Amino acid sequence: MHAQRITVSVLTRLLLLLAVCFMPCSQASIPLSASPNQSSYSLVPYSEFWCAEDPPQTLHRLLSEPRDFEPSRYSDNLNFGYTQQDVWLRTQVHNDSPGPQRWIIQFEYPFLDNVTLYTLREQFTGVQRSGSAVPVGQRVLAHRQAVFPLSLDPNETVTLYTHVAAYGSKMLSYNLMMPEAFYAQNERQNFWLATYFGMILALGLYNGLLYLGFRERVFLHYSLFVGGFGLAILAFNGLGTLMFWSFLAENTARLVALSFTFASTMATLFAQSFLNTATYSPRWHQILTTFRSYCWLAVIATLLLPIPVALHLMDVTGFMTSLLLLVCGSYCSLRGVPSARLFVLAWTLLLLGTGVFTLRNLGVLPTNFITLHGLQIGSALEMLLLSFALVSHFNQLKRQKELAQSAMVAALKKQESILEQKVAARTKALEHQANCDVLTGLLNRYGLCRDADAALHRNRQHNHRLALLMLDLDRFKPINDVYGHEAGDFVLQQIAKRIAHSARDGDHCARLGGDEFVIIMENIESGEPLESIQARIDYAIRSPIKLPCGERINVGVSIGVSTCHGDDGATLESLLREADSHMYTAKSSHAATDYHYVPANL
Secondary structure (H helix, E strand, C coil): HHHHHHHHHHHHHHHHHHHHHHHHHHHHHHEEEEECCCCEECCCEEEEEECCCCCCHHHHHHHHHHCCCCCCCCCCEECCCCCCCCEEEEEEEECCCCCCEEEEECCCCCCEEEEEEECCCCCCCCEEEEECCCCCHHHCCCCCCCEEEECCCCCCCCEEEEEEECCCCCCCEEEEHHHHHHHHHHCCCHHHHHHHHHHHHHHHHHHHHHHHHCCCCCCCHHHHHHHHHHHHHHCCCCCHHHHHHHHHCCHHHHHHHHHHHHHHHHHHHHHHHHHHHHCCHHHHHHHHHHHHHHHHHHHHHHHHCHHHHHHHHHHHHHHHHHHHHHHHHHHHHCCCCCHHHHHHHHHHHHHHHHHHHHHHHCCCCCCHHHCCCCHHHHHHHHHHHHHHHHHHHHHHHHHHHHHHHHHHHHHHHHHHHHHHHHHHHHHHHHHHHHHHHCCCEECCHHHHHHHHHHHHHHHHHHHHHHEEEEEEECCCCHHHHHHHHHHHHHHHHHHHHHHHCCCCCCCEEEEEEEEEEEEECCCCCCCCCCHHHHHHHHHHHHCECCCCCEECCCCCCEEEEEHHHCCCCCCHHHHHHHHHHHHHHHHHHHHHHHHCCCCCCC
């Protein structure tokens, strides 16, 4: 009894296992009963597929030579990757409604070159064409995806044969949808695609303008990267063919490969300029430069190689670029390069999207919303993050420019101040040279004339008394004759110092030439006798002078005085003439008294 129970249990489990295994096969042979109560159906569980190295080109040949179609148990079975074989799909659809129904068959993957749908009915066979390589005017419906209308009579059953030929990955998930559901879904997809491409266009133009404004290559490289990437996505999603280049036909696939590979090339340039690898990591800079040489060769190869090989090369190049830049960014982040962390995060997202895109094209990953749109999702997030990083970079450049401008202005102001000081000092020096005697440092004749004019002007304004003293040295010539002119110059310098020291503050002391000196005194008080001033100056000058050679000598002085008061019409010339006359009178008096004070050795 116990043995029977064990046997029954084992047999039951085997039957259940067999039922599970054969359920998809049996389900694939059952027609899809399409009811208007449900807006959409996946045709994958109800489809069979057949692919061969030498596929028939017409439905007649396919029907004349029976083929072993295999049921598609899951949606993964219709992901054929980069196979060179054409694929045929067979599906039966039954209208489970007493009235006629209109449906739309939609292939989810937009990058299918040629898709031909044959509808077998009892009386005739309909043929419809679509695909990314088919000109828009020849498509049954002008849409970026391969879509076909399907009309069913009441309780009608039709057999659908679909022939797919494509250079790229054959991802053949397709659906049966009510027109209302299809157009509602289409509007949502168009909204997100318009948002995505609007962002791509805005980023590209904005960074292009920043390059024109700042002449920083990082903005140009990013703009070219975004432009190449956006062009590739535009062609890949079918919008480019639908709106711009329907004439390219099968070369649309080559445009996708070329654009993606060009974007990879620009990405290496952007990484070098953004991370400043030439400064922070010269070794990585050299690695990226070498890898970019490969990228340029890949760009040329996508133009020359067969389209399937070019698409494979595109996937490999894109994946290698993303991985290489991620490692480079991580290294720069560890080195503390500015904005490197944000760069790493951005390229991680793009790498995930690129990896999902590549693995799905190779048939490794199943098709769903994430894998189907992984590249767009990853690239959108990556570009947004990089745009934030570029904004930070832009602000940094702006601050650097402002600091540089401030430093330049400060430097210019400093140089201007230094130049003004030099000009003032030079002007003062030139003025001193023009107005002062080179030997004694007192005013020369020009300086005396200038100061005298100003003093006389003030004297007339304030009605003060002004005096001019003319001094002529006595017994000066024998000094030059005995001790030489150098000793004579030394004596003149000492006399000049004594005259300046004996004069009052504000008096104007000058050397007319030779051994003649002049003092102009302003504001002479009425109670201030000029005789005491003359005596003080006479005593100072007659004091002994020790020559550099050690000898002691002394000289005399003859002083002539002239005065003026207020606006009496006096001029410097008249005062000099009057003082000169008095000075010669004094010199004659000194000669009469015979002041022969000469040193002992004379």
